[in-house]
Amino acid sequence: MKRLRIILTIATFAWSLNAFAEMTTEQILAKKNGITLYNQLKISSALPYLDIASKAGDQDAQYYLGESLRKRNQYMTLEAHKWYEASATQGNLYAMIQLGRSSDDLCVTMKNCQNSEKTPQEWLLSAVSLAKPKAEHGDSEAMYIMYEATLDHTWLEKSANSGNPTAQFWMAISTRQGEGFFLPWKRKESVGNWFKASAEGGNPRAMMEYAAYIHESGGxxxxxxxxxxVAAEKGYESGVTSYGAYLAHAPERFGFELDLVKGYALTSLLKELNEGGSMQSYVEEVLPEIAEKMTPDQIKEAENFAAQWKNSHPPLSFFPDKLSR
Known part of the structure; x- marks a missing residue:
């Protein structure tokens, strides 16, 4: 039985590599565009791109297509379930967990999830059986997967201590919310340390949280x-919003030196997020406020700077949790 499982795992992995190798340039670009749009919360715009890459057999695109369909409809639709299963069948642990969480969703309740291969509980067990050996051998992402699959906080702490930035971020959040036993000042210190570790590991959300922690602590x-x-340079919406506003002193915070050109430029980039996160109203309010303090030449310079920034930095993103609820 164990040998058969190994053979099936190898076959699935080989099929996945072959599917990716057979993707055309157009399909690979569609995947990239689809995930970018998904991360910008432009779900409707992401769907046709993710559909192209999913039909080409890409398991990541299939997962994000399932996520997009579920979020758009606010429940597990038949179509979303189909794409989650396509991804999970190729070994995608995130898809397995989402299928495992679907026990109360509509198609499961109605028992019409298009010939589902496994029950939600069986998908969760599959995720655990694949992740646990990796976790026990020190894989920090697998440890985090174990936490998501079992909700055992011990796995979250192990993952964080092994250097996983996502786990470190959620350790900070859970500690701030009262998890664990601390003296009051030690709890706050632990929160700051976890945010710092996550920020140093590259998590833009933690970067902004750590900056706020420093400000509130008088650091x-x-x-x-x-x-x-750095959060802005990573493309994080909150980082770009804050960096642009503080450079333009709209408002003045954190002691940033006034730079209207860069502040206007960065704020103008947020127009791109008009579909996701209701950003348009913010831009329409703040951008004219900054422009009032600028000359026409400065605005032109800012427009050039914005174009250069966009070409040299990652796309804007809200960095939503990969395993969303």
Whole structure:
């Protein structure tokens, strides 16, 4: 039985590689565009791109297509379930967990999930059986998967201690919300340490949280400014919003030196997020406020700077949780 499972795993992995190798340039680009749009919360715009890559057999695209369909409809539709299963069948642990969480969703309740291969509980068990050996051998992402699959906080802590930035971020959040036993000042210190570790690991959401923690704690504002800038450079919406506003002193916070050109430029980039996150009203309010302080030449310079920034930095993103609820 064990040998058969190994053979099936190898066959699935080989099929996955073959499917990716057979993807055309157009299909690979569609996957990239689809995931970018998904991360910008432009679900409707992402769907046709993800559909192209999913039909080409890409398991990541299939997972994000399932996520997009489920989020758009706010429940597990038959179509979403189909794509989650296509991804899970190729070994995608995130898809297995989402299928495992679907026990109360409509198609499961109605027992019409298009010939589902497994029950939700069986999908969760599959995720655990694949992730646990990796977790026990020190894979920090697998440890985090174990936490998501079992909700055992011990796995979250193990993953965080092994350096997983996502786990470190959620350790900070759970500690701030009262998880664990701390003296009051030690709890706050632990929250800051976890946000710092996650930020250093590249998590833009943690960067912004750590900057806020420093500000609230009366810490070194130069360090806080650094993390806001890095979060913006990563493309994180909150980082770009804050960096642009603070550079333009709209409002003045964190001690940023006034730079209307960069502030206007960065704020103008947020127009791109008009479909996701209701950003348009913010831009329409703040951008004219900054423009009032600028000359026409400065605005033109800002427009050039915005174009250069967009070409040299990652796409804007809300960095939603990969395993969303």
């Amino acid at each position: 070194d504002l130069e360090v806080a400014r650094h993390w806001i800038k």
